[in-house]
Amino acid sequence: MRLTRTSKALGIVAIAALALTGCGAGGGSNDGGGQATGDPNKIITAYSNEPQHPLLPANTNEVYGGRVVELLFEGLRAYDPDGKPVNALAESIETTDSQNWTIKVKQGQKFTNGEEITAKTFVDSWNFAANSENLQNNGFFFESIAGYEEVSAVTTETSADGKTTTTPAPTAETMSGLEAKDDSTITVKLAQPEADWSLRLGYSAFFPLPSAALADPKAFGENPVGNGPYKMAKEGAWVHDQSISLVKNPDYSGPRESQNGGVTFKFYTDPGPAYTDLQSDNLDVTDVLPSNALKTYISDFPDRNATKPVATNSTLNIPGYNPNFQGEAGKLRRQALSYAINREEICKVIFSGTRTPAKAYAPPVIDGFKEGLKGSETLTFDAAKAKDLWAQAEAIQPYDNSKPLQIASNTDGGNKEWIDAVANGFKNNLGIQAEIQPFAKFAEVLDLRKSQSLPGLSRAGWQGDYPSLYNFLGPVWATGASSNYEKYSNPEFDQLLKEGLAAKTTEEANGKFNAAQEILFEDLPGLALWDQAKPIVWSNNVVKAETGWNGGIRYFDITAK
8 A cells, every 4th residue: 555555475574663763751652562551432633635536445555545444444364563464354364385275254253334244255355356347456466366367357459649548358257266165265276376475465455345335336435334443433424635534443353453432534735734733732643744844853742753664665756658768768867867866865854864765676674675786776876977877868869858847746745845856956967957746635646647647757655565575566566567557567577576476485586576676777667765764743642653564553553641
């Protein structure tokens, strides 16, 4: 989830629990201690922004919608703070050959409207998500199940001006490998053996949906009914461009039981006012800090802050439809852009050490991470190399410098400062003008990326959906993947991912995935920038707050005074 957030997974988080900056004596957070006491009925207010789409789990793959969906729904599994999967609605998940799986669903579970959750509920929800006619962003997550290709089929047409369009064209309504044997038993046949397939089942794309969602998805997404630790406070609790209000679900019994009375997500288009609201206790928690506060947040909130390395990274994506970055000249220019970025200086000066320069396309906290991959030298700042590569590209095809190179980004996430620094690097080292293309909402950037309507580059990022090296590659860069908005495609890359998924051991799989990253370093469809050590701060109204393995705040664990 996410686009900051998507499929099969191997490995576990390696060091996500290591704190870079601890909390003071008056706070409690990532210390592994017991649950702090507080007011279990108090409503928590939290920083957020307008979600991109109606709140359907399989259609939500960005952080602001994702944080709401994850609180409203419960899946077969959940993840503990270190990324370890724990059963939630699953009684058991078993396989003897890694291709045929049997899932037992806990009985007596219901949505907040009283509708019972059965094996058929999951089967219907997954078929709905995978079917291309339903246009669910996360349908790609079901690619491993036999029959997925039939329900997800599309036709592609290229117009005279070179633009391609895809149209849903499924040849089946349901996946042949998915069946509800009885009310409590799901059987799943995969297209090939995948030893750790079940690890993904805690991701939101696999959440169950009540029948009303399948009957009228759009209406349901405005007022969703789930089965998680929270429910919508009332009809119309989503006030667009303002807030979403959730309250505790009194009937929930699972691994994520709420320690507070509810969460109200307040939407901001600038992290500055949110930070001021936190200082005056008019907001309770945030995971987005203005750039200037990265130098002061520890002293501003001495007993109310926490930072730890998490499974979240950032990239600068380069659309293949931009003529300046096509062909041999375009390849040289992409390399030049990467060499022209002083990642180390930006991480130190602008991010005050809460980011570390990227060494690969996946963050170090993910098992299987490897630095020194072939081609990763392009992540090193080298002004002379950048100039030389740019000159080589100019000799092949002149760069169209009639307009500044725009870098699209939402402005609410504290992005302007580092984008200005990157733009200055391009100007000083390559002689081209560059500037931010600002958007108030992250959703706007995603929509334009999806429609391939951006004139230049775009800020992108990924928050792990589950602890997996593959999760940072497949959903983002595989051909046809749900978050591959720039339409990058390389058959050799896709084949290495497929071989990794079918590997019999984690080590063998990660070897294939790292080989796939070397393809990315050769093609550079996006430039890896930095990995995150996620800082959060909270108000005097809060006893304790913490992030999980992927940097997402565990809102249900927040205790209030």
